[in-house]
Amino acid sequence: MPFIKKNNPTIDSYEHEHSRDLNELAIQLADGNPVIRRGAALNLAQHQDASEILVDRLKQDNDTSVRDAILTTLISLGDSFAVIGLVECLRSEDAALRNEVVDAMKQLPEKVAPIMNSLLVDSNSDVRIFAVNILESLRHLQVETWLDRVIEDDPHINVCATAVDLLGEVSTSTSRAALIHLRSRFPDEPYICFAVNLALKRIGEDKGT
C-alpha cells in the first residue's frame, strides 16, 4: 500500500522561532513576511496589553490572513482598547476591513453592548449602518430595543432601511408602534413601506393599521 507513515509530527525549526516576548512579537508584527506577522498576531493573545499594537497593525496591514489573525486575538483579549480600536476601524475607507471588523464585533456582545447606544447615534450615518449590521447577529437581549430606537429616531433613510430589514427577522409585537411610526415618517418611500408591512406581517399585525 502506498501509504507512508512518519513518526509523530515534529515542529520545523522555523516554527520554533516564534517568540513569546511582547517587544519581539511587536517587531514580528511588522515583518515583511505575512506568515510571521500572522504568527505574531496569534501569539500576542498571551499579552493582556497587546491590543493597541494589534489595532495599529490592523489599520495598515493589507494581508487578509494577517488581519484575520489580529481580529481573532482582539476578540480573545476583548478589552476596552480592543473595542475602541475596532470602532475606529469602522471609520476606515477600506470596505473589506470594515466588514471584517463588523464580523469581529458581533462576537463581542458583552463588550459591544455598552457602546452600542453611542454607535447608533454616531454623527456618521455609515457608522450607524455598521452598528445595525453588528446587531444582525449580536447575541444580546437588547437587540430589538436598539433597533426600535433607530427606526423611531434616526433621520437617515438608509440607516432606518437597514434596521427595518433586520427587524423583519427579529421583531416581536413590542416593535409594532415603532414600525408604524417609521412608516408615517417616510410615507413616500416605497421600500420603507414594503419593509414595515413585511415586518408587521411576520409579527402577525395588520399591515393596514
Place this chain on the structure above:
Amino acid sequence: MKKIIISEDDFQKFREFFYRKVGISFENDKRYFVDKRLIERIELTGANDFSDYFIMLRFEASGQELQQLINVMTINETYFFREEYQFKCLVNSILDEITRNKKDTSPIRIWCVPSSSGEEAYSIAIYLLEHWPGMAKWDVEIISSDIDSVMIERAQRGHYSSRSVQYLPATLLTKYFKPSGDGYQICEDLRSSVEFTCVNLMDSVEMRAYRKFDVIFCRNLLIYFDDLSRRLAAETFFDALNPNGFVCLGYSESMSRISSLFRVRKFPEAIVYQKPGVDL
C-alpha cells in the same frame, strides 16, 4: 460514602477552566452530563469534594487528571463511511485538483481531527484504495488526531463493533476486516497506514507541529465550540494547510459563518472550503 454535590458555583468554575483548556464550553443544559462525569472523577481520584479535586486538577504538573477528564467529557460517536459523500468528493474532485497543482512528488498529506476511534481515517484509507486511481502514482500520509488519549489507543488497536461497521459494503468488510471476538479487527496493512496522535487543537504550541497538509477533515467537532474557539480552530487549519489545501466540515457546519479565511468550493459531491493560494 460522602455524597458529592456540584454546586452552581462549582459548575461555573469548572466550565470556565475547561473552556480555557480545551475550547469546549458546556451550556447549562449539559449540567447533568457534566456533573455526572465530574462526580465520577472526584470519586475515582479519592478527592474529598469538588474544591479538593479542582485544586488537584489545576496544579497537577503532569496533566494526567486533566487528560482523564477530557477523555470522559468528549463525545466519540462515529462509524465507518459516515458522511460518505465527502469521501466521494475527495476521490472524485479534491485529490485530482491537488495533484494537478502539486509542483513536486511529495506525499499527499491528509489530517483527520477529531480522530475518535479511527473510523474516519480508516474509511479514507479504504476509500482511496478502492476508488482513487492516483494511488498508483502518489504516496499518501494520513494523520488522525484526537484530544482523547483513550480514543487514540482504541484507534490504534483497530477493533470495532458490528454497529461501527454496519454501513460498510460486505465486500469491503470481508476484504479489510477479520471477525474477532464480538466485533471485527481491521487488517494490519490498514492499521499501519494511519498515524494516530493525541493533540489539543487549542494548544498553539502543539499545533505548530501540524503543517503542510493538503486536506483536513474536521467533521462534527466545531459544533461543540463557541464562536471564539471556532475562530481559533479556523486559524489553526489555515496555518496547517498548504496553499490551495482543503477543509471538509460536517454536514451541519459552515466555515463561512466562522471565518473569511477560506473560500467556498462547490464540487458535485460536496461543499468544502479552500485556503487561497499565495495571494489571499
